[in-house]
Amino acid sequence: MAYAGSYQSQVFAAGGSPFPFTAKGLEEAALDNLPREYFDYIAGGAGSERTVAANEAAFSRWGLIYRVLRDGVAADASSTLLGTPMSVPVMLAPAGVADLAHPEAERAAARAAERVGAVQVLSAVTSVSLEEVAQAAPRGRRWFQFAWPDDEKLARSLIERAEAAGYGALVVMGDCYVAGWRTRELSSGFFPFRHAHGLGNYVSDRRFWELAGFGSMPEDLDDLTSEMVAAAASTWNRVFTKPALLPEDLAVLRSWTRMPIVVKGVCHPDEATRLCEAGIDALIVSNHGGRQLDGGVAALDCLPPVVAAVAGRVPVLFDSGVRTGTDVLIALALGADAVMIGRPWLYGLAVGGQAGVEHVLRSLREEFTSALALTGHRRCSSLSTDDVFPVVPPHGPRDPGSGIARKGATRS
Template sequence: MPYAGGYQSQVFAAGGSPFPFTVQGLEDAAREKLPAPHFDYIAGGAGRERTVAANVDAFARWGLNYRILRDGKPGVPSYTVLDTPMAMPVLLAPAGVADLAHPEAERAAARAAADTGVVQVLSSATSTALEDVAEAAPEGRRWFQFAWPDDEKLARSLIDRAENAGYSAIVLQGDCHVAGWRTRELDSAFFPFQRAHGMGNYLSDRRFRELAVMGPRPARGAALDPAEVVAAAATWNRLYTRPALHPGDLALLRAWTDLPVIVKGVCRPDEATLLADAGADALIVSNHGGRQLDSGLAALDCLPGVVAAVGGRVPVLFDSGIRTGTDVLIALALGASAVMIGRPWLYGLAIGGQEGVTHVLRCLEAEFTGALALTGHRDPATLSPADLTPVTTPSNRRAR
């Protein structure tokens, strides 16, 4: 087995890369590339952004146990969750309004995900209609995040469209039912939905247009007139999410689709138990990347309790704070079946479109595969808490 290989060797052979390799480098490059309100919407969080910081800093409280005795066989980072094969246990997290980062938005991300064998989880609040995203990368694997609207016909329409377009799971968004207090957006007075950003799935929906009194869908790429922008924004704001969510609602959702139903935003063991009992096919531990509730617990600190509560009955995935390949490994060792990344792929999109997202994913894959081998594993499924040691004095330095 060569000492250096894969993406590292390709970078060395090419004499470098136009894209940064560190988390901070990606963020800085995106900040320089984007208008300030666009960058702040992507990077920002709720309030003083303590939850954003806690999500990232939580990983510094765990040290990986390095091993040197080995059989010499190469690591294989591929994995399967809910019958969905993945080149590595990493998915693109649902992130709305991607056209703030790049005009190709979710289509560029879909192509990058397909090229690297990564699953794309598409937000409800996309800049691009879900059918157009599927068409951009027909060979890709996709799940659809469902923000349950407060209109049953619209809800059923979105589910039917996702199923017909080849999405293979429904991710029920539970962690964004109330607007977070986002001071960066308030400072810039920039709320993208007020300008009809992030409404690709709604503006392309017959039922939504009926509710907004907008008439038939125009030709692809046609601009909205000012009155339509106002009508669309007001209708979206009124209907974006149902105010209530109960475990029994999963039965109704199951009556609408045969796809697996995954619930995102679970941080409490008691809620995890109730949702597993109600028939959820999987859970995602997430605090929406710290964008909703300030001073919240780090999502990583919630993961072990949720994993213990469900006792292996359903897979538990993880989101919020993943920045590096070693972060991926730590979350898997604490019981996650797979993880999702959000801001890093948006930073990659901002600085390089499809190639930028591909770069982010290939960096994660290279670092994760190496870390897997260096901790004595060939398969992500064999990771466990035994691979970790608590670090009593966490570093004050943020991950580069």
């Protein structure tokens, strides 16, 4: 067995790791490290969190098919998407308010992604400005999540800033335009934006302060008065997203930027078709990690129909419920070109800052690369539905080994 040079060999040489290797272990460690209201904001979902559970459980309904014939050529997990190279098809999802997990927040995540060769998709709601995140990892690869503000000047300002700072694609946030019914947050009474968490991209924008009723941007953004914080939170809540998003709006967006345009939150094949016809460059199948709509269909169940509707016209990415390297492989076998992870990297950030995020990314890359080889592949591009088979769900969402092949089942 080849361990030389791998992350596994490094862990063995060090006599172990300070960080857990399972998604559950990382979640429990993050709970131990964080104030409860911070943890609940990060971990929580909508309502009774049935969509969160469904997202994870969906992966257990697919089994991977093991292969033994091989040519000895090592598996290569790298890929390129919209001109952006990555060492593994796992991207850091745009998870907001990361400073609840660690003071270095998105900057630590940017440095971790740079070191591992992964792509960071920066949230619209960050602890510091998009420029500061770019400066933290100047050789990193990053995309920018665009929450389309209900003010054209602010929208164009954010896009121009992202373009100038070297972001490689614009990810339109389609799946968070109405606040979900998040019971954990309601129970704690904690709304981070009231305390200026997550407003880094806004308080660093001159147009935002005009909308807030101030003549100019404050000189010291680290020392805002209580009046300024209240005005910023109120203004953000008012203009965060415009109420409508229609296919024809994408032509307007195209006129504002040279960056590729990606739409996140696509779960219906008809919408995927309309967006392709509108000229998007890629789309992301996602239900916002179950944070918006309780009782929703698992995002993974939406992936094959969307892939079929797209029919190869644009890349399809996947987000929601990915926890392991084999989850990554299942999503790619079902048609995704890359996946995103949200809660896992935030948990890694909470337990170890930059090193914790690196640990999460390296672990996923190692497990995925191993699974890629064990299913008979050298490259991600050769994965297909021939590599997965539908199985009966196990008793628990992550209870390995208890699935049984369903009689008469066919591949989808």
